[in-house]
Amino acid sequence: MTRDATLPNSAPRPPEELEKLEAVWKTPSGLGFFKSVNNTNIGLLYIGTAILFFILAGILALIMRVQLSVPDNDLVSAGTYNQIFTMHGTVMMFLFAIPIVEAIAVYLLPNMLGARDLPFPRLSAYAFWCYAFGGLAFFCTLFWGLAPDGGWFMYPPLTGMKYSPGLNADFWLLGIGFIEISAIAGAIELIVGILFTRAPGMTLRRMPVYAWAMLVVGVMIVIAFPAVIAGTALLELERALNLPIFDPERGGDPIIWQHLFWFFGHPEVYIIFLPAAGMISTMIPTIAGNRLVGRRAIVVALVGVGIFSFGLWAHHMFTAGLGVIEMSLISAASMAVAIPTGIQVFGWIATLWSGRIRMNAPTLFMLGFMFIFVLGGLTGVMVAVIPFDWQVHDTYFIVAHLHYVLIGGMVFPVFAAIYYWIPLINGNTMSERLSKWTFWLLFGGFNISFFPMHITGLFGMPRRVYTYSSEMGWDALNMISTLGSFLFALGILLMIIDATRTLRRPTKDVGNPWNAATLEWLPSEDYGNRSIPIITSDDPLWDQPTLSKEVAEGRHYLPNTVTGRRETISTSPVSARPTYLMILPGDSWLTVLGAFGTAGFFLLLTVKANVLATICGVIAIGSIIAWLWQSDQKVPMREADIGGGVTLPIGARGTASHSWWGTFIMLIVLFLIYCSFAYVYIHTSMRLQICPPPGASLPAWSWTLLSAALLLGGSALVWLSDRVSNKLTPWVLIVALACTAGAFGVDVYSWRLVNLDGTRDTWSASISILLGFQGIMLFVLLLAAPYLCVRAWRGMIVPENRATRDNIALIWHYVTLQGFAGFLVIRGLLLVME
Structure with missing residues (x-):
């Protein structure tokens, strides 16, 4: 990668491109530094x-x-x-x-x-x-x-x-x-x-x-x-x-x-x-x-x-x-x-x-x-x-x-x-x-x-x-x-x-004082490297001796800002092949405000200041929704030239998208928390001589089947919402939300019929916790579904900008699976123990 003919850009890039890049990535001065991301x-x-x-x-x-x-x-x-x-x-x-x-x-x-x-x-x-x-x-x-x-x-x-x-x-x-x-x-x-x-x-x-x-x-x-x-x-x-x-x-x-x-x-x-x-x-x-x-x-x-x-x-x-x-x-x-x-x-x-x-x-x-x-x-x-x-x-x-x-x-x-x-x-x-x-x-x-x-x-x-x-x-x-x-x-x-x-000493060129082989020693500023390098070995700075000069001259990929926003190249997970241009959000005070609200919520709950804690919780949720709204805006083009005649789509959908995988990993975390709660139920049940313990019982099967049917109906409607027009999508989602909320309501009502009391014994408490965690996930959908409806009403769910829809659908299907996991754990264990 040292000959000009093999580089995406055979000559150094013009200085005006660098000026635009610097302007987009410039760190705010003064107190504005603290809103930097x-x-x-x-x-x-x-x-x-x-x-x-x-x-x-x-x-x-x-x-x-x-x-x-x-x-x-x-x-x-x-x-x-x-x-x-x-x-x-x-x-x-x-x-x-x-x-x-x-x-x-x-x-x-x-x-x-x-x-x-x-x-x-x-x-x-x-x-x-x-x-x-x-x-x-x-x-x-x-x-x-x-x-x-x-x-x-x-x-x-x-x-x-x-x-x-x-x-x-x-x-x-x-x-x-x-x-x-x-x-x-x-x-x-x-x-x-x-x-x-x-x-x-x-x-x-x-x-x-x-x-x-x-x-x-x-x-x-x-x-x-x-x-x-x-x-x-x-x-x-x-x-x-x-x-x-x-x-x-x-x-x-x-x-x-x-x-x-x-x-x-x-x-x-x-x-x-x-x-x-x-x-x-x-x-x-x-x-x-x-x-x-x-x-x-x-x-x-x-x-x-x-x-x-x-x-x-x-x-x-x-x-x-x-x-x-x-x-x-x-x-x-x-x-x-x-x-x-x-x-x-x-x-x-x-x-x-x-x-x-x-x-x-x-x-x-x-x-x-x-x-x-x-x-x-x-x-x-x-x-x-x-x-x-x-x-x-x-x-x-x-x-x-x-x-x-x-x-x-x-x-x-x-x-x-x-x-x-x-x-x-x-x-x-x-x-x-x-x-x-x-x-x-x-x-x-x-x-x-x-x-x-x-x-x-x-x-x-x-x-x-x-x-x-x-x-x-x-x-x-x-x-x-x-x-x-x-x-x-x-x-x-x-x-x-x-x-x-x-x-405190005056700033000077970083260079490569240790003669290291890894890329962090390439010339970089707020925007990172002037261009995104092409790598051909395990030790690139040793094996590609002119790489620093080439990157600084903008002769590799993405030497500019194509969309006028912060960008980087998304590559495939194994072979690192360029797949799409990733648009990155800019600086915002909303991250600071959201974090302040989150910390205040937990700490104020500790001292039983519930009203103030609720206010902080609303601030945290509002800030997060606002920054998601800011970040998820349409880009006026569908493809980007990143150099050397290589054209990439802007953004991706489904499993090709980094945001989908971020959501998926978050759901793994939530599922493992749920598994920990399920472990408490299993551990407690296995220690009991009689399960359910005296004074406790399970709801009738008919209630469980009704709840399961409503959960499946909610997920099916979410799937359908992607196949109807933007005008119909919000109404389909509202019905889907009613089905999922109805399933949770059926669960709560059925357990109340058998007098579930979480303070009576650990077996009852463990079921109450499983039920409560399902309620927390429903609360997430109660926030996410209106957000998606508003985007649909405003015509913002389009083929080239559908990450929000894909991610919320993924969360929705997870809530359904978690509900079925609850049925399986509670009823399945008792069937095995019989």
Whole structure:
């Protein structure tokens, strides 16, 4: 791809095209910057906010270490200590670890993939602002004594109303809710972006390993997070509405929470680790000046770790009384996950061994990562041995293991990434001299702080105790850990000073300071690359030496704005063949307003300010509908010339559209939440000696058949609405909505006939929750159907602009399938049990 004859545009493009491109993608100045949806701006805000939470959680950790530095210390009370350690763990896991890996991906991936932006930029902006508003408000509960105090895992019955009657637990349950929404929104953006916006020629085989890692992580978030969303919703329903999900006195089981939480919680460890592994696989070839050894094996290993991670959740439940066979299988899986992890480590070592290492700041942090993470992996194999886990469970040995895996496996690679990619911001690298001081303070401080905790744990010190007696013999070890934590904090401070100094320096050309092979080092501005490159190898900047010059001159695809709006090329998921021109929405305050309304809704519900919460909910829904309306406008042309005589359609329909797949993934999330609720019903029913329990019964079959018929009728009418004129479409949709709403009304009425009472027992509560979730989906249709009717009345549903119709139809058919799933679960299980 170095000869002019092979390029789409054989000569540099005229400057007026570049001026139009710059005008369309220009970042607003002043306060307008905060309405930006460009991935670069949102990514930087995201990263900065995540680092802020890392610092805040670190300050809480220092308070804990000072409290534990000497015996019988009274720096903080037991209640305050419980809030501090709960907030430390919650902030680190939910407000730093997951957001920082998504933030770096939002910043890096579009340029690394050769795209102008990710496909749903307003969704990225909304996800960030939900996280920022909600996270800061959640953290401030500490200052009013309202912070959660039940541990970052929030085990019931400790966190039920009987033992935690205040609002503390509610802030965790509802506060974490919108943070989970943010994480899932980011995951949908990343999955669709990676599959649909890669540069032409960047097949799955040629895709950067980091992009592979984020694709696997996105899928893991979609599968894992619904369980914790369901769990938090169930516990909040128990606290707010007295539904006895975890109350043993009315048939509940606290183990349900552990299964749901750890089905999310252990994959989360790998959700955090795999992006870091992807960064390492991207940086190591650069610092070694050598291609990644075993690239295919490393990609397969990434997928393998993702699969194994879902077999490990009961790794945390060896002391919970599970069966011998179940524990043995989980123990075997906990050991087996070391195999694909080891493949990656050996690939990195081989790459370093066969290259010429440059000992710079990123190299130091990557070497520190490998040392610490391998030690954490070894203790991970130890706690996978069931008898050993029984001895050290809930001791400081587990605290040490957790931090070796998480800080070693994620924080050190993130620091390496900051040193490696910070030149992308203003062209300046951080100080090599200061980086050595920073590294040794962090590396030394970390090991001095956490390695003694292994010994403290083996000596019997339990987790989550706020003080101890000098007779226990833990004094010296705790003092050493405290000194180490302050060394680590000093390293963080030095790094912040260096980063601030670097970012304040005058901007200069970024260039390619590390001689890297990946596309993020191409010349880029707000619009990304001047033209979208054609890729012919795994390491394009090494194998296509003139690529930077060609892209900067606009000699590849889409060197201009064809429609006068923001655009990028959509490519096929496997072969990266150009398929259509994707129109991207521009900057808007609606994303900020929608996120503010969402955060306000959850937080105000927590303090029982229901009227204000409702107002915020209306603001959130209204803002989202308004931005969808703005984004889904007709384009005055059907095809676009992207260069070299290549003409693409503008937009796509059905399964060829990125928006259809975004909706489909969202529905997978909703279905998995529903499956989690169904699990509660199945678990409860299987524990009963008589099912249904005394005093409960099922409605007559006739009601179920009527409801099923109405659901099918609604879906059939939605299908028909696509085959009638725009004038008739709204009326057909109104009848379809009446059918679907009627089905739900029949369900509610039939259960009332048999006196279903969700507060009576867990079996009844689980059915009430399944029914309620169907009601939530009906509410979505009550919003979506009028929206589609208005578009039809205005003649906006046309063959070339039908994404809204296709997506709402998909949601509608899902609601029908979910209704049938409810019938199958409730009645089918009872038939099997008979």
